[in-house]
Every structure is written in structure tokens, then in C-alpha cells.
Amino acid sequence: MGGALAAGVLATTALYGGSPAGADPVALPNTASEAVQRMIDLSHQSEQLNQQALDAQSDLDAKLVIQRDADAKLAATTDAVNRARDEVRKYQPVIDRTAIAAYQGARTNRLFAVLVSDSPQQLLDQMSTLDVLAAQTSAQLDQYKTATDSADAAEAVARRADDEARAAADKADSVRADLERKRSDLGGAIAQVVQAWGALSTKDKSALAGSPFPPGFDRDTLLQGLVPGSGTSALAAGLTRVGDPYVWGATGPNQFDCSGLVQWAFKQVGKDVPRTSSAQATYGTPVAKEDLQPGDVVFFYSDISHVGIYAGNGLMLHASTFGVPVAVAPMSSTPYHSARRY
Missing domain, CATH: 1.10.287 (Helix Hairpins)
Known part of the structure; x- marks a missing residue:
């Protein structure tokens, strides 16, 4: 998987005009x-x-x-x-x-x-x-x-x-x-x-890549308990992409960045969600953290530079970072900002 990830990122690097040769050296x-x-x-x-x-x-x-x-x-x-x-x-x-x-x-x-x-x-x-x-x-x-x-x-x-x-x-x-x-x-x-x-x-x-699911997480049980709706149905669609690689600027169907995964998941249920995490944070209606339900969209960092889909029990589905495939992870691992319901 590492070779495929590197190839995907290098292709994206070329798209955006950067090159490893032009980057500042990384101290060991x-x-x-x-x-x-x-x-x-x-x-x-x-x-x-x-x-x-x-x-x-x-x-x-x-x-x-x-x-x-x-x-x-x-x-x-x-x-x-x-x-x-x-x-x-x-x-x-x-x-x-x-x-x-x-x-x-x-x-x-x-x-x-x-x-x-x-x-x-x-x-x-x-x-x-x-x-x-x-x-x-x-x-x-x-x-x-x-x-x-x-x-x-x-x-x-x-x-x-x-x-x-x-x-x-x-x-x-x-x-x-x-x-x-x-x-x-x-x-x-x-x-x-x-x-x-x-x-x-x-x-x-x-x-770094970790496990696609946290210990004790049962995707099948979660899916069986979901009530059909735009949010939960989008979560169900997104869960089918677990294991796909993270690539900057990617919107699927087989590789994603964080906001690309959210946009793709809701597109599968007929929701035309904005492309960026900051724009997604203005879509739908606000939800208090204590009122989160599976399928709600959760945002992180003060600049809203990361986004995922709430999966219940303090967990979220997200495309985390390069080298880490799409996975379900604890929300507590990332500074929480806000949530919306689409």
C-alpha cells in the first residue's frame, strides 16, 4: 500500500506545482x-x-x-x-x-x-x-x-x-x-x-496507519442499527470506503482527503455538499456536541481544517492524513470545533 500511496501523492504534488526537489530539507x-x-x-x-x-x-x-x-x-x-x-x-x-x-x-x-x-x-x-x-x-x-x-x-x-x-x-x-x-x-x-x-x-x-477500526467496533452491528436518513445513509456509504488511501485534493471514489470523503458520502444519498471543510461547516444546521447522532458532520481545529462523519460513541469516520487510510477513530484524538446536521 505504501508504494501506491506515494505514487498517488506524488501525482497530486505534480498537479499542484510542487516537487520534492524544491522542498526544504526535513531534519532527521x-x-x-x-x-x-x-x-x-x-x-x-x-x-x-x-x-x-x-x-x-x-x-x-x-x-x-x-x-x-x-x-x-x-x-x-x-x-x-x-x-x-x-x-x-x-x-x-x-x-x-x-x-x-x-x-x-x-x-x-x-x-x-x-x-x-x-x-x-x-x-x-x-x-x-x-x-x-x-x-x-x-x-x-x-x-x-x-x-x-x-x-x-x-x-x-x-x-x-x-x-x-x-x-x-x-x-x-x-x-x-x-x-x-x-x-x-x-x-x-x-x-x-x-x-x-x-x-x-x-x-x-x-x-502510523493504525487499524481501520478501534478495538471493539463492529461495523455490521452499527449499520444494522442505523435508521435510514441522509446523515446515517451517508455514514453507511462512507464506511464502504474504509481502507482507501488519503490523497490531498481527492474526492473519490477510491481515494480521498477529509472534506472529499464527506462530500462523496453525502453525494451517494443525493446531498450536494460543499467541497471544503470551512464551507461544509456552514451547510445544514448546527448541532451541540452532546446532541450528536451518527451521520452528523464533525469539524476540528480552530481553522476548521479537518472534518469527519460522526459514527457514535465518540467515534468518527474520516480521511485522516497521508499514510493513514480512511478509518474510524476516536474524536478525542483531534481538537473539536463544531458539528452540523445535513
Whole structure:
């Protein structure tokens, strides 16, 4: 199993951009227990970086959605501006003719009609014609003003959309850069873990991996006692993965990191659970530690960098760390943070 684990982690290291050659050297421990503890500490640091990188990826994905929406809005508002300006151009010849006529002193009022009329009928005809022309010109001027106002409003919306699109792109670029830094840090941390694990003796590796179940734990009895439900059914699904290797960034079906195992288990029962431990800690409803039931999701460390599924009697199912397959273990082995019920 050790060779398969190392191969899986080295593949993940390549994915995240790190390499053993670029990692800081790991000082040799003085005793076997120190070596195992160093391995555990390095693995926890790597898991923290793993969850941070996953959070950054989720943040980037969300920012890219906002950017795409902003770009689509900008395109739509630009089209609206073009249509509005086309509408303005339809009335421009009329406006130009009216302006030119006024500049050249065209006689278009009722007093001029009285002065040039030879008869009452001609006066009435001229006044009627002037009324029609005035009404037409006024209507066209009103339409021109409406079209101009619409174009100005469309341009204002387009300017805001352009600002929003630029801001969204800047935020996405910032998160992308942060993600790349975290991936680089993770690559280096993973390389250190692989190096520390490789320095362990076969006996120490076996001790680190431990047993898939604590003494006295009966998986079959537990499964028979579970009442069907999203949480307990997810626990039952997760228990089928006991013995699968831990790999950073893995979500199954045959290798997992901690949050990947939780997401996979609940996916089997139709629950679309977030990817990272910190996001999973906001999903569902809070549960007090004294009210935990099998199938509840439990979180650990102050930064919520580890997660598992409660299996009853103070035990949890989790993907612990590199070199330790998916297993059922006491919750007391990890600093408790909180719990949620999905």
C-alpha cells in the first residue's frame, strides 16, 4: 500500500506545482516517536494548505461566474446603446432641417400667415397647414428627445456595467494569484510529508496507519442499527470506503482527503455538499456536541481544517492524513470545533 500511496501523492504534488526537489530539507528526528509526530504535524500543515487552496479555488470559481455575468451584462448594454443611438439617428435629419429653417428665418408662425394671406380662406388654409407642420415637428422633437434620453440612460448603464466587469476581472485575477501561491505552498508541504514518510521505518509506517477500526467496533452491528436518513445513509456509504488511501485534493471514489470523503458520502444519498471543510461547516444546521447522532458532520481545529462523519460513541469516520487510510477513530484524538446536521 505504501508504494501506491506515494505514487498517488506524488501525482497530486505534480498537479499542484510542487516537487520534492524544491522542498526544504526535513531534519532527521532523534527517535521513532519523534519521526511519527513530525509526520503527523507536517501532514496537518499540508491539510490546512489543501483546504485553503480548495477554498481559493471555490472563491475563484464564484468570481469567474460573476465576471462572466458582468461581461454578458456589458455586451447586452452595449447592444442597447447601439440600438438607442440608431433610433436617435432616425430623427436627426428632421432636427437638422428644423434647425436650418429656424437659422434662415423661415416664417412658420400665425402672424406671418395673416400678413401674406390674400383672402380669409387662404388665411385659414395657411394657418391649418402651419398647425399641422408645427404638430408634426413638435411630435418629432418629442420623439427625438425620448430617443436621446433613452440613449443617454443606456450609456450610463453601459458605463456601470463596464466598471463592474473590470472590477470582477480584477477580483478574479487577485484570487487566481492567491490560488497559485497556495498551490505552490501546498506542493512544497506535500513534498516534505512524502520525504518524512519515506524516512519512517516499515514498523513506524504501520503504526502510523493504525487499524481501520478501534478495538471493539463492529461495523455490521452499527449499520444494522442505523435508521435510514441522509446523515446515517451517508455514514453507511462512507464506511464502504474504509481502507482507501488519503490523497490531498481527492474526492473519490477510491481515494480521498477529509472534506472529499464527506462530500462523496453525502453525494451517494443525493446531498450536494460543499467541497471544503470551512464551507461544509456552514451547510445544514448546527448541532451541540452532546446532541450528536451518527451521520452528523464533525469539524476540528480552530481553522476548521479537518472534518469527519460522526459514527457514535465518540467515534468518527474520516480521511485522516497521508499514510493513514480512511478509518474510524476516536474524536478525542483531534481538537473539536463544531458539528452540523445535513
